[in-house]
Amino acid sequence: MSFNQSKFASVGPSSTEAPNIYTYQSNDSIQAVTGSGYFFNKRLQLEPDDIIFALLSGNPYRLIIGSDTSTAEIYSDFDVISTSADHSTAGDEIISCNNDSTITITLNPNPVNGEEVIVKRRNAPVVISGPIDGSSSKTINTMYGSPHLVYISGNLEWSII
Helix, strand or coil, X not given: CXXXXXXXXXCCCCCCCCCXXXXXXXXXXHHHHCCXXXXXXXXXXXXXXCEEEEEECCEEEEEEECCCCCCEEECCCCEEEEECCCEECCCCEEEEECCCCCEEEECCCXXXXXXXXXXXXXXXXXXXXXXXXXXXXXXECCCCXXXXXXXXXXXXXXXXX
16 A cells, blocks of 8 residues: 555644644555655655654554654654663553562552553563552563553552553
8 A cells, every 4th residue: 555645634734843733544554654655755744753643444543753754653652661670650651670689660659540551571570569450569470471551540540451
C-alpha cells in the first residue's frame, strides 16, 4: 500500500511557532506507515515534531514526525527507565529491572485514572509496592515476567491487565 492524499487532513490552521496536527486514515499496517519514506509526498509540508492522529486498519495511533520529514514514528507518552535499584513511579512508565538482588518498584501514590506502568524483570525478583488487585504488593518471581498495571480510580487501586 502507499500514502493516500485524500485521507490526510490538517486539523486547524498551520503554525510556524508550534507543531501542526493532522489526521490520516488508511488500511495500511502501522509497520508500513512508519516505514522509511511513507510520507514522502508530504515531506515539504510536514515539520519535525508535527503530530498525526492515524486510524490504521481500524486501530488508532499517534504518530510524530522526526528529522526525516518523510517518515513518522509511533508517539508514546511512556518514560522508559532501566534500573538496578529501588524506584518510585511518576506517570506512565516502562521499567526494565536489571537488578542482582530483590528491588522494590513503588507505584505512584497519587496516580491519575488510566495511568500505566509496565515492569519487566530481567534478573532477580522485583516487588511492586502499591494497592494492586486487592493486595498491598505483588512480586515478580518469574524470570522475564512483565505485568502491565493500570490505575483505575473507581477501584482506588492498580489492576494487572
